[in-house]
Amino acid sequence: MQTDVIVVGAGPAGSTAARGIAERGGEVLLLDRAKFPRDKPCGGGVTIRCASLLPFSLDPVVEDVITGARMKIRGHREVTRQATAPITYMTQRRRLDAFLVEQAQAAGVEFRDGQGVTDITRLGDGTFEVKTKGETHHARVIIGADGANGVAGNRLGYEAAGESAVALEGNYPYPEGVPAEFRNRVVLHFGDYPGGYGWIFPKGDHVNIGVGGWKSAMGPRLRELLQTMCQTYGFDVTDLQNLRGHHLPMQRRGMVMAAAGSAVVGDAAGLVDPLSGEGIYGALRSGVLVAPFVEDYLAGHTKTLAGYQLAVQRDLMPEVETSVALMEIFHAWPDPFVWLLQHFGPFWGGACAAIRGETTYVDLTYRLGSPGRALLGPVARAGRFVSSRRVARG
Numbered sequence: 571m572q573t574d575v576i577v578v579g580a581g582p583a584g585s586t587a588a589r590g591i592a593e594r595g596g597e598v599l600l601l602d603r604a605k606f607p608r609d610k611p612c613g614g615g616v617t618i619r620c621a622s623l624l625p626f627s628l629d630p631v632v633e634d635v636i637t638g639a640r641m642k643i644r645g646h647r648e649v650t651r652q653a654t655a656p657i658t659y660m661t662q663r664r665r666l667d668a669f670l671v672e673q674a675q676a677a678g679v680e681f682r683d684g685q686g687v688t689d690i691t692r693l694g695d696g697t698f699e700v701k702t703k704g705e706t707h708h709a710r711v712i713i714g715a716d717g718a719n720g721v722a723g724n725r726l727g728y729e730a731a732g733e734s735a736v737a738l739e740g741n742y743p744y745p746e747g748v749p750a751e752f753r754n755r756v757v758l759h760f761g762d763y764p765g766g767y768g769w770i771f772p773k774g775d776h777v778n779i780g781v782g783g784w785k786s787a788m789g790p791r792l793r794e795l796l797q798t799m800c801q802t803y804g805f806d807v808t809d810l811q812n813l814r815g816h817h818l819p820m821q822r823r824g825m826v827m828a829a830a831g832s833a834v835v836g837d838a839a840g841l842v843d844p845l846s847g848e849g850i851y852g853a854l855r856s857g858v859l860v861a862p863f864v865e866d867y868l869a870g871h872t873k874t875l876a877g878y879q880l881a882v883q884r885d886l887m888p889e890v891e892t893s894v895a896l897m898e899i900f901h902a903w904p905d906p907f908v909w910l911l912q913h914f915g916p917f918w919g920g921a922c923a924a925i926r927g928e929t930t931y932v933d934l935t936y937r938l939g940s941p942g943r944a945l946l947g948p949v950a951r952a953g954r955f956v957s958s959r960r961v962a963r964g
């Protein structure tokens with residue numbers, strides 16, 4: 571098939587990029603190696619800031635609406651906080667991703683599932699040849715949206731995102747409905763999870779339980795930490811269904827995300843929030859950002875998609891970098907954060923406002939004043955040192 575654009579991968583990043591480009595008049599072929607609907611390892615939490623990026627409601631696939639959190643630090647101190655408005659929607663990825671693909675199809679995107687891309691070649695005239703198992707396609711633009719370490723990024727010559735974080739998650743079934751103690755709130759465990767946390771997310775007929783953090787420190791202990799998390803709430807870890815582990819790709823400093831006629835979006839570009847592990851936001855945001863640059867490229871107004879890279883650096887990277895700093899500080903000294911969450915209303919209010927997209931991490935750091943902001947970098951570096959010493963000691 572000959573088309574304007576081929577998007578490789580139909581996760582949130584790919585379907586959003588494909589929809590945006592089609593809405594701007596581009597002819598788009600969206601390929602995914604999996605047969606849809608397909609599941610993938612993910613908590614399925616869609617923050618309000620993330621849902622706000624979409625021009626349609628996610629209501630058809632929302633299984634719970636989160637308005638509060640139960641947070642435990644080092645297995646003992648518990649803090650419960652309630653928000654004044656919803657902060658996150660709970661979805662299942664097999665339903666969410668299929669729904670996002672349907673929206674792309676409604677915008678005119680041609681979707682083919684069960685079509686794993688095996689090779690991509692840039693031809694002499696600057697167009698691309700894309701091979702799947704049984705077919706060959708040609709396009710002027712390729713968008714790599716096939717997740718971490720995907721074929722697209724690799725064949726197009728992009729550096730793979732870092733794989734410094736890992737997570738393990740499974741589902742505990744509640745066929746009669748999730749008990750009230752888990753509904754409308756997330757359970758979060760901090761302190762024993764270097765670089766991450768443990769979670770329980772409510773869905774329609776099950777809860778999703780997971781643990782994640784730095785691969786170096788958590789990788790060998792994921793199962794043990796998941797078991798402890800389960801024990802705390804009376805679940806038998808052997809009853810968990812669809813137990814799966816996965817990497818969370820993180821941006822490397824200076825990563826290239828776009829070139830002449832190609833770009834990477836979402837996990838393929840390492841756009842996961844280091845503090846929260848939220849990746850659907852980066853996926854949707856990069857999918858939205860890339861579309862106008864593809865339109866300009868197809869119209870012959872530009873010779874490259876480098877403008878997309880600049881837009882990501884302007885709109886997303888300051889948040890990612892601030893998130894890294896907050897993550898380093900939080901994991902080195904979680905107790906003051908939990909104390910602030912418990913006793914200082916504006917701190918919880920600020921966290922909720924950031925999750926809702928009413929403010930940003932960067933804006934929140936302005937509340938520290940100039941001296942506080944100046945100290946953020948050095949304190950984060952000290953935090954990284956403290957955490958690495960702790961990890962080295964075991």
Ligand SMILES: Cc1cc2nc3c(=O)[nH]c(=O)nc-3n(C[C@H](O)[C@H](O)[C@H](O)COP(=O)(O)OP(=O)(O)OC[C@H]3O[C@@H](n4cnc5c(N)ncnc54)[C@H](O)[C@@H]3O)c2cc1C
Nearest residue numbers: 579581582583603612613614615687716717836837849850
């Ligand atoms: C355990 C875990 C829990 C998480 N929980 C959350 C959460 O609650 N909220 C949140 O916001 N983020 C969460 N994340 C992160 C989130 O899952 C990802 O950041 C997000 O899925 C990225 O979307 P994407 O579209 O870039 O990639 P993906 O969703 O990974 O989609 C990539 C697609 O590409 C397809 N593909 C791969 N290779 C090929 C190929 N060769 N040819 C064609 N298609 C191909 C795949 O089949 C897939 O459909 C979690 C991650 C993990 C590991």
